[in-house]
Amino acid sequence: MVTVAPPDTWTYVLRLPHDPRAARVARMTVRAALSGHGMAQALDTVELLTSELVTNAYQHTKGPASLRLTALGDGRLRVGVWDSSPHVPAPFDEPPGARVPLTPVGAEGGRGLFLLRQCANSWGGWSFGEGEGKGEGSGPPGRGGAGKLLWFEV
Template sequence: MGTVSLPDTWVYALRLPHDPRAARVARMTVRAALGGHGRHEVLDTVELLTSELVTNAYRHTRGPCSLRITALSDGRLRVGVWDSHPYIPAPFAEPPDGHRTVPAPPDAGGGRGLHLVQACADSWGGWSLGDDLLGRGTGKLLWFEVRCP
């Protein structure tokens, strides 16, 4: 009898409604997917950063968002969050080159999520997805990657 080895690469995708509970559902999905694949060493970081991107999608858009978790063959994990708003915020507008944006003041009610991505992810980026045939913006994709030991 032969043994079956699990693939090193895999993808999970989830469409989330515009709902304040979407970030919680995204966290639970990340926890289940990474836990099921034995990626416990990066689980907390990926869960936190995913929650930040999904929360921003909820706060700054009026439509649904999509989450995609990809295990790449070289051991990296890539998480992408699509939403319907075309604006790509700093630090995602430019590739990570050691440049860090200024964090929010201590008394600010928000503005720290993307700084967490800068501090915790190995790389990140964003793409505008352009316009559809009717000239309407189709949104953006923000992503980050972490390396698994």
């Protein structure tokens, strides 16, 4: 009997509506994908950082978002979140190693991207601009959309 080993590279893509439950759906997707592919050792970190990016997409845009999980084959996992805003926030607009100001102690938010900087091995972001006058919710890149893509690797 011939057996087939599962590939060590794979990709999952999930389109998320502009909904406060999107971060929960993203966490559940991450948990299912990583557990199913034997990557449970990275689960807590990936779940936390994915939740932060999806929450930021919800809070700072009016359109949908997309989540992409990609196993790169050498034990690394890349997580990308696209949203409809072209603004790339720090630390994604700075090279790794650049100093990003700390969030004030009394602030209600602003720590998620700091966590990403502490927990991810690498990260980056690309702005795709405003698009062709479509603005918020115009769709992901490659389909005439605008916005940005933020990613991290663990």
